[in-house]
Amino acid sequence: MEVKTKSLLDNMIGVGDMVLLEPLSEDSFIENLRKRFDHNEIYTYIGSVVISMNPYKSMLIYSPEKVEEYRNRNFYELSPHIYALADEAYRSLRDQDKDQCILITGESGAGKTEASKLVMSYVAAVCGKGQEVNKVKEQLLQSNPVLEAFGNAKTVRNDNSSRFGKYMDIEFDFKGDPLGGVISNYLLEKSRVVKQPRGERNFHIFYQLLSGASDDTLKKLKLDRDFSKYNYLSLDSAVVNGLDDATSFRTVRNAMQIVGFMEDEVQSVLELVAAVLKLGNIEFKPESRCNGTDESRVKDKNDLKEMCELLGIEQSVLERAFSYRTVEAKLEKVSTTLNVAQAYYARDALAKNLYSRLFSWIVTRINESIKAQAKTRHKVMGVLDIYGFEIFDDNSFEQFIINYCNEKLQQIFIELTLREEQEEYIREDIEWTNIEYFNNAIICDLIENHQNGILAMLDEECLRPGTVTDETFLDKLNTICAQHQHFESRLSKNSKFLTDHSLPHSCFRIQHYAGKVLYRVEGFVDKNNDLLYRDLSQAMYKANHSLIKHLFPEGNPAKVNLKRPPTAGFQFKASVGTLMRNLQTKNPNYIRCIKPNDKKAPHIFTESLVCHQVRYLGLMENVRVRRAGYAFRQAYEPCLERYKMLCKRTWPHWRGPAREGVEMLMADLQVPAEEFSYGRSKIFIRNPRTLFFLEERRRQCLQDLATLIQKIYRGWKCRTHFLLLKKSQIVVAAWYRRYAQEKKYQKIKRATTVVQSYTRGWQARKLLRELKHQKRCKEAVTTIAAYWHGTQVRREYRKFFRANAGKKIYNFTIQRIMQKYFLGLKSTLPSMSPIDKNWPVRPYIFLDGVHTELRRIFHLWRCKKYRSRFTEEKKAVYEEKLEASELFKDKKALYPSSVSQPFKGDYLEISKNPKYQKLNSSVDEKVLLADVVNKINRANGKGATRILLLTKKNVVLADQKTGQVKASVALPDLTSVSVSTQNDGFFALRLKEGSASAVKGDFLLSSEHLIETITKLHHIGSAASDGEQLNVDIADEFLVQFKQDKVCVKFIQGAPKNGNGASCKRKNNRLLEVSVPASA
């Protein structure tokens, strides 16, 4: 187990736990509080009770880091904090399955509400997380702003004073995750709705609504932003420093949404708030009746009308309810008129009831939302934030009720604290000594006793027939309670107070545990009765507004109940009783809030004020009770861990059980036996001085230990440093020596190499000289021997050599040359193109024949290769081209330009073109050539376009537009074709005389594809079976037969014209001149 040695005793300012205060007196108690407060230590313990001083400034001690710091730590481990209490309560709830309650008490403005919020936020931060859990947490936390808006108000003591008591049960599952909660509210101070003391305000929501709602909302609610327009809003302190009502309104609306209010519910709530404001503005005037009495009438009906519209109430019904009152007694109904005062009373009673019922409805509605869903057993943590003890100059019924509640709380505090203390002693097996303390049960009895308690008497008085006034009530008190030692009254028979002028006649005084309080009886009876005329509740019930109807169920005429409703005092007593019973079943945790000054200012510590609170909160008694037995207790393990250095036997480790270690320690320190007791798990120390003695010894010991540790540490540090230096020095020296030796060695090595190289060079040169000499000698000997052998051989073979050597050398040489020639030729062969004229140069004259022959063979071979690549069609085309060349080459100037043009034949695409379909079908043969030609008019030489078709048997001329055949000449009728030598496309088809086609004479035509046309004509002729060839005449002048005339066609060279075409002109009967533009 990890034993933590931290403690609240560390760095303490004053003492963190008042139980340790030495000497214990009221002065030292307050001085300790002051000292801690001055050092911003606002929390101090009395054992497990937390005293909280209101700092009136924001403190940096509520950060998430602080939450982490206090999380899962023991209560006394860290300096006092509200988080320590919250953590302790939460952990006991979670781990030990004990229901908890956190009782926060203190007077108004002491910080109870803030403390309750801190506890809730701490628990929210440390408990489980998850979407569902977070939603529950958020709803629980957000219920605060809603309740504060409707239930808090600015008072002279506190700008955000809770005007209701609140007890909230937060429910957790077995893991410690929140499941939901239940809020109980106690006695809202509803008189505030209609009247506020000087310097105070009405409930926050009124101001928030008027400041923060949008213009639109205000218009809907028939409200005006100006506070001064409303009688119920006091003006002198409508604006509070540090409170931004507009922003708060948005916060509240947002919180209502989170808590689960529907939009229409929020609207209804605001309508009711507006209605209360409107109600306050309704005023009455007296109207005299014939019987002399005054009857009240509503003065200005506008506000009444608006209020009725808001709540859906019939105006006349409400108006009547303000003027008449119906009293039902058994079967009789009596209607009496209300005077103006009664009407105002009725109005205010309605406003108070409306508001307080609305508030209770809001609490119920929040409860519906935050109700735990799971039905499983759950653990509960209750947080009680109830109004503190109130002593004003003028104390009324509310203060009486509030102070009664505080009496009850004090009682439970005494009971539970003592009980807990007692239980611990029994648990730890320590002897229990009885402790004297003031028990306020007697005061509680004075107030709540069923027979003669003040509340019982008040109820009795209220229910009594006959005239009942506050005075009759006081009389009754005087007679019955006069003997009670805590009751004081001027009129009581107890003569002690007859001359006490501080006690007015209309008042009584109670000696509460927290001091004497003077109560003015005025209003007690009324407030206790809390009467709302039935006519009003019935008017409300009739409203066409679901919420209002719901709030006034007694107005239902079907359920008329003649029994009086329970009085306010009775109800409160009952609910306080329930609360007390509830608290008694839980483990209590106390936060006692103290207000340091009356100015709501930081840093001010008003001693008298604090002293008063310390007294009435019974804090001194609390300390005494705590110290009556043993002032301090601590479990053995942390105790041993903290003080083990005080004894050599336990330091540094104690191996045995912790209790024996502690016993050893106490024996060794010679602490007197009466100063402590050994419990089962804890040691109990009787006097704080013993603890301080231990602490002092520990402090000294820690100092010695610190010196020792410091000494050893310093020695260790210096030694380590020295050793490090020494080690470094050795390393540095080693490196340096190595470096110096290396340098020296390098120098010697370099010198040796130089000497060595010189010696080796000299030796090598010497050897080289010798070898060279030997080589020369060898060569000389070989040469001499060769010459000598040569001479010998030549001398011997001369006679054979001369006869055969020449032929052999010749053949060999020729062979070499041929070989070289063929190899050379192979690499220089020309390209495979048949028209390539290149051929390598012949190298030797004697190879002339071979060279030429090889060229011829190569040419034939490549021609053969070239031909073998030809298809039949390509061959035909080339044959035609060849024929054209034979016919026209060097004879007609037009020829060269035709060489590059392919012979296409069908230029008109006659078979495909639908335009010529008719013409094509009329020809009935394969068309070899189809082209557009120009037919020269025989009479005037002008041209007309025609289609020329050439088949194997005919030449056909047809009209270009219509496709009609104009002339068809059978090829055998054609004798020759004449063309010029020039660059023109004219040609004459000369016909056989007497043939059928020759009736009109020869044709003179001009074509773009002259060369192709004539070649094709010639080719057909030569291919025909009769073998009669068509003559092609090429001359610049020739005769043609036009009908009977022979006309000479003459081609002359003309100047270049626009366009390049030749022009034709009939000069006379005998001459037709064709002018061919000179070619460029």
Ligand SMILES: Nc1ncnc2c1ncn2[C@@H]1O[C@H](COP(=O)(O)OP(=O)(O)OP(=O)(O)O)[C@@H](O)[C@H]1O
């Ligand atoms: N822990 C705190 N830190 C800072 N300011 C605080 C703290 N506790 C209280 N205050 C200040 O004191 C004011 C009053 O505190 P709070 O409303 O909690 O008093 P109360 O005891 O609930 O009074 P009442 O009985 O009138 O409701 C707070 O509005 C806040 O300004």
Ligand SMILES: [Mg+2]
């Ligand atoms: Mg409060």
